[in-house]
Each structure stands twice: as structure tokens, then as C-alpha cells.
Amino acid sequence: MRVTKEQKAEAISNFPFVGTLLSDDSYGSGHINDTFLLVFDISGMGQIKVILQRMNKDIFTEPVKLMENILGVTSYLRKKIKENGGDTERETLNVIPSKDGKPYYLDSVGDYWRAYKFITDSTSYDQVEKPDDFYQSAVAFGNFQRLLADYPAETLHETIKDFHNTKARFAVFKQVVEDDVMGRAKEVEKEIQFVLDREDVANYFCDLLEKGELPLRVTHNDTKLNNIMIDNVSGKGICVIDLDTVMPGLAMNDFGDSIRFGASTAAEDEIDLSKVTCSMELFDLYAKGFIEGCAGKLTEKEISLMPMGAKTMTFECGMRFLTDYLQGDTYFKIHREKQNLDRCRTQFKLVKDMEEKWHTMQQIVAKYS
Numbered sequence: 001m002r003v004t005k006e007q008k009a010e011a012i013s014n015f016p017f018v019g020t021l022l023s024d025d026s027y028g029s030g031h032i033n034d035t036f037l038l039v040f041d042i043s044g045m046g047q048i049k050v051i052l053q054r055m056n057k058d059i060f061t062e063p064v065k066l067m068e069n070i071l072g073v074t075s076y077l078r079k080k081i082k083e084n085g086g087d088t089e090r091e092t093l094n095v096i097p098s099k100d101g102k103p104y105y106l107d108s109v110g111d112y113w114r115a116y117k118f119i120t121d122s123t124s125y126d127q128v129e130k131p132d133d134f135y136q137s138a139v140a141f142g143n144f145q146r147l148l149a150d151y152p153a154e155t156l157h158e159t160i161k162d163f164h165n166t167k168a169r170f171a172v173f174k175q176v177v178e179d180d181v182m183g184r185a186k187e188v189e190k191e192i193q194f195v196l197d198r199e200d201v202a203n204y205f206c207d208l209l210e211k212g213e214l215p216l217r218v219t220h221n222d223t224k225l226n227n228i229m230i231d232n233v234s235g236k237g238i239c240v241i242d243l244d245t246v247m248p249g250l251a252m253n254d255f256g257d258s259i260r261f262g263a264s265t266a267a268e269d270e271i272d273l274s275k276v277t278c279s280m281e282l283f284d285l286y287a288k289g290f291i292e293g294c295a296g297k298l299t300e301k302e303i304s305l306m307p308m309g310a311k312t313m314t315f316e317c318g319m320r321f322l323t324d325y326l327q328g329d330t331y332f333k334i335h336r337e338k339q340n341l342d343r344c345r346t347q348f349k350l351v352k353d354m355e356e357k358w359h360t361m362q363q364i365v366a367k368y369s
């Protein structure tokens with residue numbers, strides 16, 4: 001259900017904001033939550049911005065536990081940032097409690113809202129404009145993982161079950177194809193076959209994990225470029241945002257999800273597939289930055305499996321877009337017809353491109369191990 005004016009107004013009035021509300025427009029290009037930028041005029045003191053989000057409760061079915069995770073992780077990060085002499089207002093998300101002192105507001109129709117301090121003088125990019133921004137985002141995501149290396153992982157709730165369990169997602173995909181509730185399977189036979197031909201990719205990390213050959217770490221799990229704020233002046237990756245999926249996971253997947261989005265030479269929903277390739281220059285920059293950011297915390301095995309992380313995350317994401325297309329676009333927000341199918345096709349084009357560049361990708365990560 002879309003957010004109505006009345007619903008938004010109710011949410012705003014239940015946070016302790018002061019001043020005159022100048023605007024409350026939709027903001028950003030996330031696929032999951034409904035994000036709004038609120039601008040207030042504080043008389044005589046200028047303007048102040050706030051991020052307000054209606055959380056997606058169909059996807060995050062336990063919003064209270066999710067906010068517990070976010071409070072836990074952000075207060076831990078705040079302590080570390082302070083110790084390092086950093087700016088706690090800009091280097092981590094800061095939750096603004098609602099009037100009743102909770103880290104969310106539950107509205108009269110049963111939706112959950114949260115508010116964050118706006119991270120000033122910074123930008124989140126949907127595509128790499130300057131290669132250095134991508135490098136800086138890599139250092140920041142690597143750093144994020146390093147800072148959380150000793151976070152008590154057992155206190156984190158699993159906000160989405162089997163989020164990067166590619167093997168489980170493959171099984172769901174096969175069922176969705178069989179059910180074909182929208183009658184769309186016929187039209188996408190090629191794409192379905194592309195997935196079925198790569199069951200080995202879906203199983204790879206799960207099998208290694210089962211054998212106990214990979215370390216579970218506290219990871220972000222949604223490391224796309226637009227989930228990091230880049231400082232407008234210094235150009236550094238100042239703050240990692242979108243912490244809904246911080247959970248125990250694999251370092252290679254955090255690396256890989258950044259590659260699938262940021263090292264692509266085109267937008268995630270580009271229709272002209274000839275524009276979509278995985279840039280080896282950007283892959284190299286990201287590998288360098290991420291490994292530097294993790295500062296010695298990664299094992300050699302993890303580094304050598306980074307190309308596999310890139311392929312797995314890109315394959316998984318394409319399969320998820322296709323699953324959603326087959327189910328009638330109920331998960332990822334779309335702004336035009338077939339957008340999820342277009343997104344799926346870019347991901348599969350990237351997977352094919354990575355398969356062709358496999359040797360180069362291996363050589364690049366070997367330089368940094």
C-alpha cells in the first residue's frame with residue numbers, strides 16, 4: 001500500500017521534531033523502504049533535514065527486532081568512532097526516537113516508521129561517476145566489517161531468513177517457475193534456463209559453509225554503492241547506511257554485492273544490454289580498497305574467493321529479480337512494467353561477462369593477497 005498524506009502526517013507528528021515543515025518529499029532510490037526527506041525551518045536558525053522511513057513490514061516481518069539490531073550496531077560503532085576521534089553525527093546512522101521514546105513509531109494502520117539524523121554534505125551514488133568514489137566506498141565497507149569484527153554476533157536477529165543462502169533461493173526459484181502464478185514463465189524461458197544451468201554457483205558457498213571451511217563474520221549484506229554516503233568535500237566514504245540486513249554472513253558476499261552494482265558499466269535496470277559489462281578497472285580498485293579496509297582480517301582463502309563472491313551475488317540478485325517478476329513484482333519496487341525483468345537481464349549479462357573474465361579477476365585478487 002502506498003503511503004498516504006495522512007499516514008505520513010501522523011508519523012511526522014509522532015516524532016519530537018520542531019520548526020516549520022517546509023517539505024516531505026520521497027527521497028533516494030532504494031528498492032525496499034519508503035524514504036522521505038523532511039526539511040524543517042527552525043525560526044532564526046536556518047533549516048534542518050531529517051530522513052523518515054516507513055519500514056517495509058512485508059519484507060522485514062519483525063521491525064522491533066530489526067531496530068534492536070540497528071541500535072546495537074550503531075551504538076557500538078559510535079563508541080569506536082569516538083575512540084578514533086571521528087564525528088559520531090556523520091560517520092554512523094543516528095536513530096531519532098519517537099515521542100514515546102521508542103526507536104520507531106507504530107502508526108494507526110499498523111506500519112512502522114523510523115527517523116534518522118540526515119548525514120549532511122554527502123552523496124549516495126547510483127552509479128560510479130568518479131572511480132575514486134568506488135575505491136573509497138570499498139575502503140569504507142571493508143572498514144565497516146573490520147570495526148564489527150568483534151561485535152557479539154549471537155545478539156543479532158536474523159532479519160530476513162536465508163537472505164544470502166543462494167542454494168535455498170535456487171530451490172524457491174524452481175518452485176516459483178513451476179507455480180507460474182502470473183503466467184509469465186513462457187516469456188522468459190531463456191532466463192529460466194540461465195539459472196537452471198548454474199546450480200553449481202548456487203551451491204558453492206553453502207557447501208563450503210556446511211563443511212566448515214568459511215568463517216562467518218558480521219557483514220552488511222547489502223553493499224551497493226547507494227548504501228554508502230560519500231563526503232562531498234573529502235571524497236571519503238563517510239558512512240555506511242541501510243543497516244537492515246546486518247547479520248552474520250560471508251565477507252566475499254559483501255565484496256561481491258558491491259561489484260555487481262558498482263563495477264557494472266551501466267545502470268541496474270539498463271535495457272540496452274550492450275552497455276552492460278563488468279569493468280576490470282573498477283573490480284581492481286574495489287578489491288584493493290576492500291582488502292585495505294578489512295586491514296588484515298581476511299584469510300587468504302576469503303581473498304581468493306572474492307571473484308566467486310562477485311559471481312554468486314550477481315547470479316543470486318538476477319535470480320531474485322526474475323523470481324519477483326514471475327511472482328508479479330511484489331518484492332522490489334518497480335517504476336515501470338518489466339523493470340524487474342530488465343534488472344534480471346543486466347545481472348545475467350554481468351554473470352556471463354564475469355565468466356569470460358574469470359582468469360583476470362583471479363589474477364587481480366591474487367595481487368592483493
Ligand code: ADP
Nearest residue numbers: 028030031032033051116117118119124226242
Ligand atoms: P532502502 O532500504 O529502501 O534502500 P535506504 O535506507 O538505503 O533504503 O535509504 C534510501 C536512500 O535514502 C539512500 O540510498 C540514501 O540516499 C538516503 N538516506 C538514507 N539514510 C540517510 C541518512 N541518514 N542521511 C542522508 N541520506 C540518507
Ligand code: GN1
Nearest residue numbers: 029030031032222224227242245317
Ligand atoms: C535491495 O534496499 P536496497 O535497495 O538497498 C535489496 C538487496 C538487493 C538490491 C538490488 C533487503 O537493496 O538485497 O541486492 O535491492 N535489499 C533487500 O538492487 O532485499
Ligand code: MG
Nearest residue numbers: 030226227242
Ligand atoms: Mg538502500
